[in-house]
Amino acid sequence: MAMLVNALRAVIIYAILILGIRLMGxxxxxxxxxxxxxxxxxxxxxxxxxxxxxxxxILYGLVPIFVIFLMHLAITLISNxxxxxxxxxxxxxxxxINADGIDSSMLKKLNxxxxxxxxxxxxxxxxxxxxxxxxIVETNGKVSVLPNNDASAPSGIPISLIVNAQYxxxxxxxxxxxxxxxxxxxxGNNLSLEKVIFMSKKDNGFFLQPYGAKFIxxxx
Amino acid sequence: xxxxxxxIIALVLIVAGGIGLEMYSTHTLGELETRxxxxxxxxxxxxxxxxxxxxxxxxxxxxxxxxxxHEPLHEIDLALAEIKGAILYEPQDAxxxxxxxxxxxxxxxxxxxxxxxxxx
Numbered sequence: 001m002a003m004l005v006n007a008l009r010a011v012i013i014y015a016i017l018i019l020g021i022r023l024m025g026x027x028x029x030x031x032x033x034x035x036x037x038x039x040x041x042x043x044x045x046x047x048x049x050x051x052x053x054x055x056x057x058i059l060y061g062l063v064p065i066f067v068i069f070l071m072h073l074a075i076t077l078i079s080n081x082x083x084x085x086x087x088x089x090x091x092x093x094x095x096x097i098n099a100d101g102i103d104s105s106m107l108k109k110l111n112x113x114x115x116x117x118x119x120x121x122x123x124x125x126x127x128x129x130x131x132x133x134x135x136i137v138e139t140n141g142k143v144s145v146l147p148n149n150d151a152s153a154p155s156g157i158p159i160s161l162i163v164n165a166q167y168x169x170x171x172x173x174x175x176x177x178x179x180x181x182x183x184x185x186x187x188g189n190n191l192s193l194e195k196v197i198f199m200s201k202k203d204n205g206f207f208l209q210p211y212g213a214k215f216i217x218x219x220x
Numbered sequence: 221x222x223x224x225x226x227x228i229i230a231l232v233l234i235v236a237g238g239i240g241l242e243m244y245s246t247h248t249l250g251e252l253e254t255r256x257x258x259x260x261x262x263x264x265x266x267x268x269x270x271x272x273x274x275x276x277x278x279x280x281x282x283x284x285x286x287x288x289x290h291e292p293l294h295e296i297d298l299a300l301a302e303i304k305g306a307i308l309y310e311p312q313d314a315x316x317x318x319x320x321x322x323x324x325x326x327x328x329x330x331x332x333x334x335x336x337x338x339x340x
Contacts, residue, residue: 002332003287004238008339055290063238066230073227 003063010064014038014071022091033090033140035075039068090139097121097135097145101215104197110137114163114198121145128158128202129215154202161206162199175201189216241287242334248280249329252296256322265307265314274300292328299324 021034032040043065050061079086096106096117107117117135120143126132133148159175160168161182172178182199186192191210198209205219255273259266277300281293299321306314331338 002289003234003241004334005332005338007234007238008334012339057285057287057289059287060289063234066234070227070231070234073223 003059006060006063007067010067011071013042014068017041018089022089035072035089039072043068093136093138093144095134095136096143097129097132099133100213101129101209102197104209104211112137114160117143118160128154128200129198129207129209130202130217156203158200158202158207160198160200162193162196164198165194165196165211167193177201185218189218238334245284245288245332246329248284249325252277252280252325253322256318256325259303260315260318265303265311265318267304267307270300270304270307274304288328288332292324292331295324296321296328 017038018035021037046061046064046068048061050056050058075089079089094106094110096103096110096112102114102117107113118129120137121127121129121132121135124143124145126145126147128151130151131148131153132145134146136144136146138144159171161171161175161177162168167179167182169179183193185206185208186196186199189208191208195210196208197211198207200207205217208216208218210216252273255269255276259269259273274297277296281297284293299317302317303314303321306312306317
């Protein structure tokens, strides 16, 4: 009696977890596809419950584990045959840095912020946005980078001055700059703070990335 | 290919096993109901029938414990023991103890049957 109830509950919870992970965006996933991530999350828990409590029949752990195995297999099979289904379950790779620089609307869609993106490209060995021609967030949450061979690597680490339309004041002394100078640079480019998703100091120049527009380099 | 065969076997086992266990449980609890009804006849409670039911239930519990949570099964054990105790020492309470056993059986049946309320 409870066996079928358990099986149906496992199907429902699995489907809801996949939906939840998909809605969370890509940054939480790591190395797995969403449906693989679900399995690692719940299998251990399912096995542990009847293992530690002898008043619970072992079937209560085994049935959901087998159901999840079946769901996994079914999703894998259907994903291999249907691109549309694969897109629904796994999502699709998304370009977050393009010829215009950072795609702020895509970042928002992926539930990522500029710092996440900068960290991801640093992991790939690139310390400034200009060094990257394209950056793609893969379905497993990792970021792939196509380098921009025309751009030179910075001699030092670029210092963030504005992130998500907010001053990063703690970095001003490090960059030997004050807020007025930054405001002047913004004004000189017909920009205001709330229109800038990212600004950094690189060597002797500045990198400015407005929301929804091409990046601007100043000086350097 | 081997994995697909394993998946089909697992699916068949889950569905067939689930249906089989559901039928077994429903049948067993139905028989328990019948046995409980036979304990009382015209206001007289039979100690012999109670002990028979207890012995029968003990055997059935060994099987049910493999796929039903143990706690509700043991609640029926306790309820049957209460019927026996009431018949021996407080006959006026035997009816209450019998009702308790029937209720415990009903709860077990409700709790484990395949229904929308149990799934959600």
